[in-house]
Amino acid sequence: MTRIIQTLAEISDRYDVLFCDLWGCVHDGVAAMPAAVAALQAFRAKGGAVVLLTNAPRPKPSVMRQIARLGVPDDAWDEIVTSGDAAQYALVNGAVGRKVWHIGPAKDLTFFSEMAADLPKAEVDLVPLDQAEGIVCTDLFENLTEQPEDYRARLLLAREAGLPMLCANPDLMVDYGHKRVWCAGALAKLYEEIGGTALYFGKPHPPIYDLARRRLAARGIELAEDRILCLGDGIGTDVAGAAGEGLDALFVTGGLAAAEFGPDADHPQADLLDRWLAARAAAPRWSIGKVR
Structure with a gap:
């Protein structure tokens, strides 16, 4: 049974590293959450390391500028x-070919232009759907106004052409301020439902965790697996990913599922939380209303 805590400091001595979700935990797409920022600063001040582990489809430099x-x-x-x-990493190794149709807004073009120094060099051309060998989906073109169903006809054409889809963000949706918007994961889910093939590399899938470990190791930070805590508001991404990696999870109930746990997002009701988690066969070690 998950234990509800009030502050990260209650359990911080148990861990050396946080794999911390970003959207919904540290910011809401509009502004940073001051209490969450203070909690992460306090964790680092005591000698801990914080990895912002995010399903953002853009590379690290772009996310650095955004936050x-x-x-x-x-x-x-x-x-x-x-x-x-x-x-x-999958793109430059040819997972979906060298000619790709990009589904996503212009701001996500950094996915193709800002590559890590340790990536092999590879030419990738952005082409229309009818010329593509594969698809890279970073987001909806207009996620504030569009729905996944708006893409069904184009995805059916892609399926008929046998195009694999690289999904750069497995999230189904996020909260942008007070508005809930769809993400690339929703398009990938629809593509699979109509018979297409989708490839995933973010949470809850192993590649993003492997990359986090490699980057910490490159900094000289040694990892004891039982001293890593995964923190996030996505039951199917953050919590499921932690379970898959054998790591402890701190489920942030005041995020995507806040309405399920009572009227006070800062203080989830234990009985509602236990039933909700049991229905999803999820068992995070800890839960908290908001990161603080």
Whole structure:
């Protein structure tokens, strides 16, 4: 049974490293969450390391710029690892071919232009659907107004052509301020439902965790697996990913599923939480209303 805690500090002595989700835990897409930032700063001040482990489809440099604009300071984290980073490895190794149709907004074009220094060099051309060998999906073109069903006809054409889809963000949806918007994972899910093939590299899948470990090791940070805590509000991404990696999880109930646990997002009701988790066969070691 998950134990509800009130602050990260209650359990921080048990862990040396946090794999911390970003959207919904540290910021809401509009601004940083001050209490969460303070909690991460306090964890680092005691000698811990914080990896912002995010399903953002853009590479690390782009996310660094984004969170700086939102007010997340540099002293709140040690490393950033994105789903986009992990997916780039697959792209340059030819997982979906060299001619790809990109589904996503212009701001996500950094996925193709900002590559990590340790990636092999590879030419990838962005082409229309009818010329593509594969698909790279980073987001909806207009996620504030569009629905996954708006893409059904184009995805049916892609399926008929046998195009694999590289999904750079497995999240189904996120909260943008007070508005809930769809993500690339919803398009990949629809593509699979109609018979297409989708490839995933972000949470809860292993590649993003492997990359996080490698980047910490490159910094000289040794990892004891039982001293890593995964923190996030996605039951199917953050919590499921932690379970798959054999790591402890801190489920942030005041995020995507906040309405399920009573009227006070900061203080989830234990009975509602236990029933909700049991229905999903999920058993995070800890839960918290909001990161603080």
